[in-house]
Amino acid sequence: MIHLKKDQTKLMIAVHGWAGIMLGLLLYAVVFTGMAAVFAEEIGSWSSGHVESRSAFERPIDSAVRRLAAQTPPKYHEGVDLFEVGDHNLGVFFHRHETDPDGTFVSRGLYYRLNREGTIANTQFGTGEEVFGANNDDALSHFLVDTHVRLHVPNPWGLLLTGIVGLVMLVAAISGLLIHRHLLKDIFTLRRNANPVLVDRDRHSVAGSWSLPFAFILAFTGSFFSFFGTIGVPIVAMAAFGGDIQALNDTVFGNPGRPDPRPAVIGNLDRIAADAIARSKEVPTFVSIENFGRADAKVTSFHPPRDGDIEPVTLLYDGAKGRFIQTKPSIGTQPSTGGTLAAIMAPLHFGNFAGLLSKAVWFALGFAMCYVTITGMRLWLARRGETARSLEWLDRTVAVVAFGLPLALVAAAAGFLVTMPLGSATFWTPTAFLIASAVVSVAGFSLRSAMLAPLLQLATGLLMMALPTVRLAMGGPGWPTAIEAGQPVIAALDLAFVLGGICMIRQGAKARRARTPAAPLSTPVAIA
Amino acid sequence: MSQSLRKWIRLFLAGPGAVFVSLVIMGGMPLWLPRGAAGVDNLVLPLILVPLIWAALFFHACLDRRLARVAIVAGVLFLVHGGLIAHKFSEPRPAAKESGQ
Numbered sequence: 001m002i003h004l005k006k007d008q009t010k011l012m013i014a015v016h017g018w019a020g021i022m023l024g025l026l027l028y029a030v031v032f033t034g035m036a037a038v039f040a041e042e043i044g045s046w047s048s049g050h051v052e053s054r055s056a057f058e059r060p061i062d063s064a065v066r067r068l069a070a071q072t073p074p075k076y077h078e079g080v081d082l083f084e085v086g087d088h089n090l091g092v093f094f095h096r097h098e099t100d101p102d103g104t105f106v107s108r109g110l111y112y113r114l115n116r117e118g119t120i121a122n123t124q125f126g127t128g129e130e131v132f133g134a135n136n137d138d139a140l141s142h143f144l145v146d147t148h149v150r151l152h153v154p155n156p157w158g159l160l161l162t163g164i165v166g167l168v169m170l171v172a173a174i175s176g177l178l179i180h181r182h183l184l185k186d187i188f189t190l191r192r193n194a195n196p197v198l199v200d201r202d203r204h205s206v207a208g209s210w211s212l213p214f215a216f217i218l219a220f221t222g223s224f225f226s227f228f229g230t231i232g233v234p235i236v237a238m239a240a241f242g243g244d245i246q247a248l249n250d251t252v253f254g255n256p257g258r259p260d261p262r263p264a265v266i267g268n269l270d271r272i273a274a275d276a277i278a279r280s281k282e283v284p285t286f287v288s289i290e291n292f293g294r295a296d297a298k299v300t301s302f303h304p305p306r307d308g309d310i311e312p313v314t315l316l317y318d319g320a321k322g323r324f325i326q327t328k329p330s331i332g333t334q335p336s337t338g339g340t341l342a343a344i345m346a347p348l349h350f351g352n353f354a355g356l357l358s359k360a361v362w363f364a365l366g367f368a369m370c371y372v373t374i375t376g377m378r379l380w381l382a383r384r385g386e387t388a389r390s391l392e393w394l395d396r397t398v399a400v401v402a403f404g405l406p407l408a409l410v411a412a413a414a415g416f417l418v419t420m421p422l423g424s425a426t427f428w429t430p431t432a433f434l435i436a437s438a439v440v441s442v443a444g445f446s447l448r449s450a451m452l453a454p455l456l457q458l459a460t461g462l463l464m465m466a467l468p469t470v471r472l473a474m475g476g477p478g479w480p481t482a483i484e485a486g487q488p489v490i491a492a493l494d495l496a497f498v499l500g501g502i503c504m505i506r507q508g509a510k511a512r513r514a515r516t517p518a519a520p521l522s523t524p525v526a527i528a
Numbered sequence: 529m530s531q532s533l534r535k536w537i538r539l540f541l542a543g544p545g546a547v548f549v550s551l552v553i554m555g556g557m558p559l560w561l562p563r564g565a566a567g568v569d570n571l572v573l574p575l576i577l578v579p580l581i582w583a584a585l586f587f588h589a590c591l592d593r594r595l596a597r598v599a600i601v602a603g604v605l606f607l608v609h610g611g612l613i614a615h616k617f618s619e620p621r622p623a624a625k626e627s628g629q
Contacts, residue, residue, distance in 0.1 A: 004591070011590060015590060166579070167579060167582065167583070171583065171586065174587060220579055224579060227579070236558055236574055238555065239556065239559060239616065240559070252568050252571055252572060332564075332566025332567065335565065335566065338572030339566050339569075341573070
């Protein structure tokens, strides 16, 4: 254990408390939506009623991509990205790398969204950031991810904001470790019959201590992702390549070789996809083609980690010959410390390295982090009981955000389910969230927080329980259809929503009976 | 030095000072870190490590009782990495070629 002197411990407690109180609510919003976004793919399938279980890369794509290439100006053949959209349909982005007048490095080109038959469903011209926006059938999962990644604040400010939130979480985690004088004792101490504030303190301490390594990993990897493109890449490119971001990208992510601009027909993409699946035992999450239609074309397919591994699999093919070249690291041409560390950042952050099991663990630990954040803020308020009146607004705000955010997210899901069949889900998903947020805010001004919390829990629980019925009423697939189509996750999420709803209602009813806030401001207690 | 001034200096070193020095360290690290087997370690490691570098500077500024030592550590790191960056920019070199390699 690290033993600090008394004044240092006092300072660390202040740092821990202020870190939480300054950005705790934003941290809660980011972690809560991140917790839900762990299951973004499953939520996407559930909400849109996706019953296609075969990947787009397991179906013929070669002729469709060739057809699209023929109708796309050759200047956008510099790079072609292939990935899945919607119900395992194919998205194809022909692009080239450009630097905008303001110095921003972008990929710009034509994005084709194909339907199940391989014909064009939608065509869009723009930068990567513009064309990969929300669609009608993925508006809900997109909304969740966008809230988590940048809180809907335009880039780069949104990413910088969530990056700062990540650093605050890092500070809270490290200072939380430093202020424990008896960590081993503290992580097993739960005094159930003590003063309510001490009970809350014990719960905060136990949940925080057990999830400390997870908090550290999440904060570290999250701030890495936020600062990577916004600050990190420009600074490193400036230092190492005189500001040439393309040169940095080519060195780190590219496949070096002598340029050969001679025209050459691309190899058979169906054979490449089949070979990649056979080698990695997983369907690709993404396929990238460099220099499409040239003799030096390279095809790179990215796959989830193999069983028992945490590093994703990347396979490299000669594009013109359709021949396998090598299994390569995600970053660099051969294994290296930096490449391996960078490659495991995503699995560590998203928790997707061992299928549903690791996702469930990440979800549970995310829930613990949310609990730690809110109880931490309430404890901070409880310690300042003497100045309760001046901080009442903060106590109320904590209640509004803590219990209002889940309600608003469930309302967004309901809004999506109702409007997706009408084709207006991209508008109504965020709008439903905003309407629910406005209602919760008005309720927050009108009601005491002791009344507000149970009421919001009851409303959230009822709405959660109603979601499966709404989904079915709007034409979503029933359980037999979903299970027969190999999508049991639809039934599993229906069950999860009903059970979650019951838990919320029980919690709300319990709190309503108690009619006392979890940490009453009128009870000043020395915490540390 | 008054306690109040010491407090403000510490606050500066832990706040904007730690941010600024960690960004300069990130810029300077590619110029001295080994490139590694794949030739990318010097480029990738600074990007990965910057949150930890910032956290180390922040907690050092908070916990080290000797304020002068905090200032010296931050100052030396800033001067070394800032100097490396300045030296690199003072050298004529072709564009889009990694310098210092």
